[in-house]
Structure formats: structure tokens, C-alpha cells
Amino acid sequence: NTLISKRNSWTVIANSQNEKPFSSSFKHCLGDFVPFYFGPRMPMLYVIQNGFHGVTQRSPSELVYCVSSVAKVQETALEFIFTDGHATDRLTKAYAASYAAKVRDIVSFDDIVKEFWTEENDRDTKRKKEAEFLVKGDLASEHLSGYCVYNREAKDKLVGMGIRSKIIAIRPNYYF
Secondary structure (H helix, E strand, O other): OEEEEOOOOOHHHHHHHOOOEEEOOEEEEHHHEEEEEOOOOOHHHHHHHHOOOOOOOOOHHHOOEEEEEHHHHHOOOOOEEEEOOOOOOOOOOEEEHHHHHHHHHHOOHHHHOOOOOOOOOOOOHHHHHOOEEEEEOOOOHHHOOEEEEOOHHHHHHHHHOOOOHHHEEEOHHHOO
16 A cells, blocks of 8 residues: 655645644544545646646655555554545545455545546545545655656756665656
């Protein structure tokens, strides 16, 4: 189960959600968590790359996927929960860490891997594609599997920051 971080990506929404209780089942606010997606090419990335909704536009070479896994997060002492859709949507359900073994049955990975999220037959695809894995606190680099970047220039920047080249993959198809 690959996880890809999207920390603080949509500041307009993130700021408004920081103090909002996540759900009646969980005592924390959404802003208490570092959010990860289960796959690439999420609607939020499209928003960031195009500068929609008050978000500062960023080129793909400025954006880095931080990749981890459910198993790696379980190795930490950090609390986590996950959702079956976009965390702020009223149709979305949140699940405690005790459900992690069932994540493949709960989260719609068929929707997550779809290239597009607007479907005539399923108007809920976008919500399901944005299922989130929420970690309370920062995930240390030893709990990351690697990084994905848009191009060689982005990879070279990370290598210049001391990240090993072999754990950085160039994946332009992960971007818009």
C-alpha cells in the first residue's frame, strides 16, 4: 500500500480545517495530521499545478512525492487513521489504525489508480480517488520508501540535499 504525502497543499482549505474536529469518532482535528494519498495524479495535484482555488501555482519540477507504506507507518509510534474518500466530504468514513489490515478492502484502489476522476456512471469517483492516510505528527525520513519527481532537474536538487539517488524515481506520468 503506497502512500504519497500532500502536506499543506491547499492552504485555503487546510487553514479552515485545522481547528475542525475530524469526526465524532476521533478526538483530533484534521490539521493535526500529515495527509498522504494512496496513489499519484490526485485532483489536489491538478489544483496545485494550475493554481486554482487561491493555491500558489507550482510547476511539476517543484513538487516531490514522499512515498511510504502502511507497514512503514505501523513501525512508528505515530497515531494514524485513514479514510475511504476525501477527508472533508460528508460521505467519507474514517477508520482507526485497528482497521489497517483491511485497507485494501475498504479503500477503492480501482478509483485511486484512474487517470481521470469525472465519470458519467460514477459521480463519486473523485471523492474515492482522494482517500487519505492521515499520520499524526511528522514521519521521519527512515519511514519513507523513497521519492518521485517530475524530471532530472528535480532529482538532482534532492541529491544535492543529501538524498540517495537510488531512492528517487523520475515519474513524469505522475504529474499533469
